[in-house]
Amino acid sequence: MPTNPPSEWEAARDDFVAQWGALGSHWGINRTMAQIHALLMTAPEPMYTDEIMEKLQISRGNANTNLRELVGWGLIQIIHRKGERKEFFQAEKDVWKMVVTIARERKxxxxxxxxxxxxxxxxxxxxxxxxxxxxxxxxxKELQEFVEFGIKVSDTISSMKHASALQWAMKLLG
Amino acid sequence: MPTNPPSEWEAARDDFVAQWGALGSHWGINRTMAQIHALLMTAPEPMYTDEIMEKLQISRGNANTNLRELVGWGLIQIIHRKGERKEFFQAEKDVWKMVVTIARERKxxxxxxxxxxxxxxxxxxxxxxxxxxxxxxxxxKELQEFVEFGIKVSDTISSMKHASALQWAMKLLG
DNA sequence: TTGTGGTTTCAGATAGTTCTGAAAGAACGA
DNA sequence: TCGTTCTTTCAGAACTATCTGAAACCACAA
Known part of the structure; x- marks a missing residue:
């Protein structure tokens, strides 16, 4: 089975996946988990385990564990296709929703x-x-109050729609 | 040399140091570095290498490396006491300044x-x-714009005095 | 039932990170 | 210059997190 030469966007995507993985590991997120997330974020279609294993050159166990973990974070969803037995995975593509999800989980x-x-x-x-x-x-006491305050701010912003948050931030910057 | 029983605040401090270390390692910061930081943050007086080694039960090399790293981050300062040959270390205690420093470095x-x-x-x-x-x-493109926007917001807030930031945030919450 | 396609688990292997300790280096005073 | 005190470096040891792969498991259809 001959592999087609990768298009430019696919090459760029590989860079993105690698960088997202590196970023994740600087922020205490397992590199592979971040890479799978990046891969699914940029996938035109939902993907299944074997495709992910193949693309990232990782084992089944590793793929499975990190996919479950991502589901646990609420960053990806399981898709069942009618007639298909296997599970497909799809990531939330909306940046704002993604950030809100991450903030909620880390909190x-x-x-x-x-x-x-x-x-x-x-x-x-x-x-x-x-x-x-x-x-x-x-x-x-000071640290405690600071953290509690930060949580309140984060919760408030998280509960906004993307557009309102943007509008609010523009006011801050302007 | 008999050791006095630790006072309650010293016991609490040990918990704080441990927790700060754990938190750090969840966020991609070496556990020891975070512990040293916590220790210095709560130190009534500047400390020197041997005290830190003793308190955290770590080697000289480890202590030295992580102290340099903390200096590199701008989170602690070297103090030279007149008449004393050795270096003392002291952490920034102001929470706001600390957070701003961390934000700047991670950026x-x-x-x-x-x-x-x-x-x-x-x-x-x-x-x-x-x-x-x-x-x-x-x-x-969307991700890029989001990140650039986030940077602007963060820079704006970082450049505020603690009091102004607080006031601004109160308005948001109110 | 049994076979097939798919998922989960986990003991042991691997890789990556952090730590130690000893030696070398630097700064200074005598 | 020499001895003392303190700091830095870094090769190898220890530790931790992550990954592999194979076996067990599960659901369904024939």
């Missing part, structure tokens, strides 16, 4: 647990009387 | 290179004529 998985620790650190040292103890308490 | 190190790839992907496929090719071009 749930990482920010909230961290916030709990900050709260507990503050709570436990509320009554410290030494100077360093009081200093520590204030710092935890 | 420089990770976002800008990624943006370049997006631009190049768009540029290279500007004239594609196939439907998937055009679709890909539009997607890269």
């Amino acid at each position: 749930r998985r990482e920010i909230m647990p961290a916030l709990e620790v900050l709260k507990s650190c503050a709570e436990r040292t509320k009554t410290e009387s030494s100077a360093p103890g009081r200093e520590f308490y204030h710092q935890m | 420089r190190r990770e976002i800008m290179p990624a943006l370049e790839v997006l631009k190049s992907c768009a540029e290279r496929t500007k004239t594609e004529s196939s439907a998937p090719g055009r679709e890909f071009y539009h997607q890269m």
Whole structure:
């Protein structure tokens, strides 16, 4: 089976997939998971496991695990085609929805647990009387308030439609 | 040399250091680097290498490397005390300044290179004529514009004083 | 049932990252 | 110059995250 020479857009796509993978790994997201996501984001049609394995040269186990993980994040969807037994996968293509999804998941998985620790650190040292103890308490409190505030801002923006968020941001910049 | 029982604030601090380390590693920052940062953030006085090694139970090489890295990020400062030969380290304690610093560095190190790839992907496929090719071009363009916009917003907010940013955000929430 | 096409699991292998510790280097005072 | 104190470097060790591949599993049709 001869492979056609890749068109320019397919070559560019390979670069995009590679870069998205690298970016992901700088941000604590498994490289392969990010690559699969990039691949599906730019796929003209939904893809199935074997195509993804082939394209990224990865094993079935790896593909399966990361596809499930992406489904867990809500970044891709499983598609069942009538008459077809196998599962197809398709990524959300809307950038705004994608960003909102990622923000929601990271908040749930990482920010909230961290916030709990900050709260507990503050709570436990509320009554410290030494100077360093009081200093520590204030710092935890400040950090806690900052994070809570950030969460509120993020939630507010996330709940906007893309257009409203854009309009709001334009006002900030203008 | 007998060690005094740790005060409550010191115990809480250990939790904070551990959690900050874990959080860092979820976000692509080396665990030790994040721990050193947490330690210095909550240090009543500037600390020197041996104290840090002792407190975190890490080797000299590890401590040195990560301290340099933190200096490179602009998150900690080297302090020279008169009469003392060794270097002391001290972290920025202002949360707002800290966040702005992190945002600036991540932009420089990770976002800008990624943006370049997006631009190049768009540029290279500007004239594609196939439907998937055009679709890909539009997607890269959209992503590029989104990122550029995000950078502008982030720069604008970063250049504000903490108080102004707060005021602005209150308006958003209100 | 049994066969087929597809998915999931997971023990062990691999690769990538981080850490250690010892040696070399640098700065300084005596 | 030499000795002391502190910092830097880096080869190899240790650790962690990720990946492979094969076996088990599952759903369905014949």
